[in-house]
Amino acid sequence: MSSLLAVDLPYWAQSLLRVLGGTVAVLLPAGTIVYLFLFKMMSFMQSRLGPMEAGPYGSMQLFAEVGKWLQKEDIAPERADLPVFRFAPLVVLMSTFLLVAVVPFGPDAYFTQFDAGVFYLLAVSSISTLGILMAGWSSANKYSLLGGLRAAGQLIAYELPMVLAVLGVVIQAGTMNLQAIVVKQNTDAIFGWHGIGFPYILTQFVGFLVFMIAVQAELTQTPFDMPIAESELVSGYMTEYSGFRFLIFFIAEFATAGVFALIASVLFLGGWGVPFSWFGWTTDTNSVANWMNVGGPLIMFTKMMVLTGIIMWVRFSYPRFREDQLQRFAWKVLIPISLVNIMLTAILKVAF
């Protein structure tokens, strides 16, 4: 096991640091996204100011909301499958924590790193589908069940274009290790020019678009929010949840938005790195200056905020797809596009 932040610590201290780091890496983006985008940007886009009373510009509103949810009664339907019902939100949140585990934040600032990183994160991201299906089925409510099934259908449909979009990056990088993908993007040259490294968004722009659309659908954000359609399904699989368990669903939704934005920035935007040639670093991560362990997470956070900003902007702008349109869009538009993208990438990879 590699050391965290290049400091030699006993195993228990490392574990503690990792747990703390993971919690921060999940909760901090979730809180920031909810305040900055859900409370503020959405209000501005609707020509209102949003929460203004709790703290300066309503910045403490989130704590008020969390306090409110924690006070609420934990209600379960009489005929619900209680163990499954109670476990489902945790499964959804767990998938977020498992996702953040492979995201590299700096040369040494990562929770874990292995060669099947991309494979792992694509596999783990579907666990949330399981949790949502569990929630929908165990609620003993037909709206919840309908929402859960819609979610399952949608997440499976959009999992495919996401996998195929990521494949383009994997082909170009020649590795599935996320850390190696970051290093490669920051050390590669564009026709011999090292100025800005080689972020894969330049060559994989189509892949990036398909990935972001698929992420939007995976997160069930608005153009694709058929599963939680509040006006017809009363929030779908979340209908029967209240209090703390609803809060977990809520945190998971926005934390996953943040984590997927992190993954997108790792795969397409160069991750935590600045172009290595600026400081004379080589492809070996040991040559990267130690301050990147602090700077890297900040760079990642900035990129994440930009990407989640786009996700939320789209969410606040568009109306909802119909179920058949949604499925048709995934199977008939996104998957062919990403297949063509893979083919072109493979041909160009061999050609150059």
Added chain:
Amino acid sequence: MPKKPQVPGLIKGLGVTFNTMAQTLKPKKLGGGAATVQYPHEKETPPIRARGVIALREDNCTACMLCARSCPDWCIYIEGHKELAPPRRAGGAPRKVNKLDRFDIDYALCMYCGICVEVCPFDALFWSPEYEYSEPHIADLLHDKTKLGEWMETVPEAPALEAGAEKKKGK
């Protein structure tokens, strides 16, 4: 086959929300700001004909009960008695007038239809745009004639008549 969504329209949609955000964030001095008002700190001025609350001009009321009878919710409670008033001319017989004892409107029941204001033949009821009279207890929404009379001050002047219109008698 329904018309397919076009990409430029989608981008235009993003532009609409972005422009609204920019407009909201623009300082008030430059003509920006939100469409909403931060209510307890600053108050919105309702339109002049807003149906806020019904005010009563007690002197005009003859306790004829037309309003109470036309009220769909039966939320107006009127009690009155007859009184002898001095005659109009010297040597005449004393007049009988209806004196108002009680005129209550239960705003917990009122549905702001305004039929009582329309039906009043003596111009005793008026719409006022005043809206801040919520109460913690529902029973406290029953307001008596003194309270209704106080609201008379908030009733705006009737707008000027159009040219050629017949002038209405008295307020």
